[in-house]
Amino acid sequence: GAVVSQHPSRVICKSGTSVKIECRSLDFQATTMFWYRQFPKKSLMLMATSNEGSKATYEQGVEKDKFLINHASLTLSTLTVTSAHPEDSSFYICSAREEEREGLYEQYFGPGTRLTVT
Amino acid sequence: GQNIDQPTEMTATEGAIVQINCTYQTSGFNGLFWYQQHAGEAPTFLSYNVLDGLEEKGRFSSFLSRSKGYSYLLLKELQMKDSASYLCAALDSNYQLIWGAGTKLIIKP
Numbered sequence: 001g002a003v004v005s006q007h008p009s010r011v012i013c014k015s016g017t018s019v020k021i022e023c024r025s026l027d028f029q030a031t032t033m034f035w036y037r038q039f040p041k042k043s044l045m046l047m048a049t050s051n052e053g054s055k056a057t058y059e060q061g062v063e064k065d066k067f068l069i070n071h072a073s074l075t076l077s078t079l080t081v082t083s084a085h086p087e088d089s090s091f092y093i094c095s096a097r098e099e100e101r102e103g104l105y106e107q108y109f110g111p112g113t114r115l116t117v118t
Numbered sequence: 119g120q121n122i123d124q125p126t127e128m129t130a131t132e133g134a135i136v137q138i139n140c141t142y143q144t145s146g147f148n149g150l151f152w153y154q155q156h157a158g159e160a161p162t163f164l165s166y167n168v169l170d171g172l173e174e175k176g177r178f179s180s181f182l183s184r185s186k187g188y189s190y191l192l193l194k195e196l197q198m199k200d201s202a203s204y205l206c207a208a209l210d211s212n213y214q215l216i217w218g219a220g221t222k223l224i225i226k227p
Binding site: 034041042043044046049091093105106107108109110111112114 | 148149151158159160161162163166205209213214215217218219220222
């Protein structure tokens, strides 16, 4: 099956610094990538959708200047949390979707990144 | 608005059968997914239904009724490792996934 990697898996940073999270599709070309965050015992919350070569579409309430998304190629998307604060501490998960195949729009999830801001 | 409803938590016994229900209201509909998520891990794909009926895959089966906006995930011969959250997600007219809050399934020996 399709594999998505995410790096780093865990990161601890100080308040005010920026953190970059990478999401890669390893064996397929991802035309669309999604970034989610998840708080403990809560469901996934979609932050933004990105298509290769175009600007990301952010969900309502998500600050685009704070959460910078770059979908540089068909296999790589990055999320940069700028000027991180403790309330940004969360589990960030990316997912990737390749071109629609046989009507199936399955998303393949990365393993997630646990961000802790101190 | 768009909405997915599923129970918050369920408890079942090892070896038994459990059914997790999901109702959805979306702008258009292009299918329904079930994902399994263990604590601290990303979701993993379980099933996809776009036509009415039951899809069976080993110990797990998923059912869809488009006219009722209803789906269920059926888990048979429960094992302790099935303790996880089960997420229902509907694909809307824009092919975006609308997520339910998840059902935490607790398996007791």
